[in-house]
Amino acid sequence: MAEETIVKKFKVLNEYGIHARPAALLVKAAGKFDSEIFIEKDGNKVSCKSIMGLMTIEGYPGSTMQVTASGSDAREAMDEIEELFVNKFFED
Amino acid sequence: MSITVRTLWEEGAEKLSLSIIVGEGNLDRKLAETAMNRPGLALTGFFQYFANQRMQIFGLAEFTYLKSLSQTEKMKRLKELFDQQIPGIVITRNRKAPKEILELAEQYKVPVLRTPMVTMNFVNECTVLLEKLTAPYERVQGTTMELMGIGVLIRGKPGIGKSETALSLIERGHSLVSDDVTESRLTSRGRIVCWASEVTRYHMEIRGLGIIHVPSLFGVAAIRRQTELDLVVNLTKPTGNEDRTGVYPETVSILGVDVPSITLPVRSGRDMANIVEVAALNQKLKELGHDAAKELDDKIINRLTKGRVKHG
Numbered sequence: 001m002a003e004e005t006i007v008k009k010f011k012v013l014n015e016y017g018i019h020a021r022p023a024a025l026l027v028k029a030a031g032k033f034d035s036e037i038f039i040e041k042d043g044n045k046v047s048c049k050s051i052m053g054l055m056t057i058e059g060y061p062g063s064t065m066q067v068t069a070s071g072s073d074a075r076e077a078m079d080e081i082e083e084l085f086v087n088k089f090f091e092d
Numbered sequence: 093m094s095i096t097v098r099t100l101w102e103e104g105a106e107k108l109s110l111s112i113i114v115g116e117g118n119l120d121r122k123l124a125e126t127a128m129n130r131p132g133l134a135l136t137g138f139f140q141y142f143a144n145q146r147m148q149i150f151g152l153a154e155f156t157y158l159k160s161l162s163q164t165e166k167m168k169r170l171k172e173l174f175d176q177q178i179p180g181i182v183i184t185r186n187r188k189a190p191k192e193i194l195e196l197a198e199q200y201k202v203p204v205l206r207t208p209m210v211t212m213n214f215v216n217e218c219t220v221l222l223e224k225l226t227a228p229y230e231r232v233q234g235t236t237m238e239l240m241g242i243g244v245l246i247r248g249k250p251g252i253g254k255s256e257t258a259l260s261l262i263e264r265g266h267s268l269v270s271d272d273v274t275e276s277r278l279t280s281r282g283r284i285v286c287w288a289s290e291v292t293r294y295h296m297e298i299r300g301l302g303i304i305h306v307p308s309l310f311g312v313a314a315i316r317r318q319t320e321l322d323l324v325v326n327l328t329k330p331t332g333n334e335d336r337t338g339v340y341p342e343t344v345s346i347l348g349v350d351v352p353s354i355t356l357p358v359r360s361g362r363d364m365a366n367i368v369e370v371a372a373l374n375q376k377l378k379e380l381g382h383d384a385a386k387e388l389d390d391k392i393i394n395r396l397t398k399g400r401v402k403h404g
Contacts, residue, residue: 016396017393017397017399019392019396020337020385020389020392021339023336023337024336024339027336028332028333028336031332051336051337055388055392058396058399060400060401061396061397061400061401062400062401063401
């Protein structure tokens with residue numbers, strides 16, 4: 001499958017923002033794919049496959065994060081990550 | 093839970109220096125309670141409250157009191173005692189059993205045992221032994237180690253590397269309790285105590301090596317007779333579904349007690365002994381009231397909530 005890069009922006013919709021549990025869900029989702037996946041906010045960019053990275057990115061409730069996925073399975077990866085953001089990380 | 097006097101005799105003969113005076117054929121009487129009773133009050137004729145299901149201990153007090161009674165009175169009181177269907181009698185301080193007791197014991201088919209121990213010591217040690225003998229018990233699959241006083245049960249499918257992990261832990265200075273099969277019982281304090289079955293104790297089976305005797309190879313510091321269980325470590329093949337934060341702890345139920353547990357995926361080249369060691373330390377830290385994962389999560393949630401972006 002062809003390499004591609006997808007960029008999307010998501011709002012953090014859950015009550016407490018990206019704390020340990022949402023971070024773990026994002027890492028688990030991202031870890032299933034070969035693509036490189038990054039999350040960016042206010043000029044800070046961390047790998048979506050790093051728990052510690054995600055916990056330092058300050059994903060405040062209501063803030064907007066930019067996700068970049070690049071690789072052969074970028075589309076599927078982005079779909080899974082979108083699902084987590086849209087469903088408020090299955091919290092609340 | 094009830095046992096027979098025979099169990100007490102078989103398990104305690106050596107430890108409590110017991111010998112049978114009469115009633116070797118009557119050892120199958122039920123011991124329904126694990127406590128002892130000193131029948132002094134009953135010998136005075138008071139039976140409104142009498143613990144008749146316990147072993148009756150005749151110590152100095154009972155003997156001195158019996159001596160103060162006339163022959164007929166002595167017989168009458170002892171007969172009343174035997175009428176209560178007592179499971180058995182233990183005479184302490186190696187006292188000679190009065191012939192009335194021996195007669196009645198034959199007649200009522202009640203075993204009479206004797207020990208050189210002082211009454212208080214006998215009651216203490218016998219209570220501990222009976223509690224052990226009647227405690228809920230379960231044999232569980234898994235290797236038990238003690239790491240710096242922390243009891244860890246390592247479980248997982250055959251061939252996942254339980255014994256290899258245990259071996260590395262031994263080399264790091266920790267102690268083996270049991271390999272692959274662990275006996276466990278519940279204490280009255282609600283803790284699980286683990287040990288190895290008698291026959292295989294301190295032996296391990298290492299694939300490709302066969303059976304080894306741990307203390308011969310690594311010294312007596314490498315073994316431990318028993319340990320209180322603090323943590324269950326499950327070794328698994330990597331699933332990609334492992335807990336990544338430790339914020340939401342798991343437990344497993346052993347003998348009705350929820351024991352903290354973690355699941356560690358085994359990959360080649362991963363130093364499992366090191367990780368089990370850290371897991372044990374982390375568990376100890378939690379028991380001391382310091383849960384690192386939870387504290388970090390609370391700190392992050394606090395920061396995130398303060399930085400909340402207002403809608404509209």
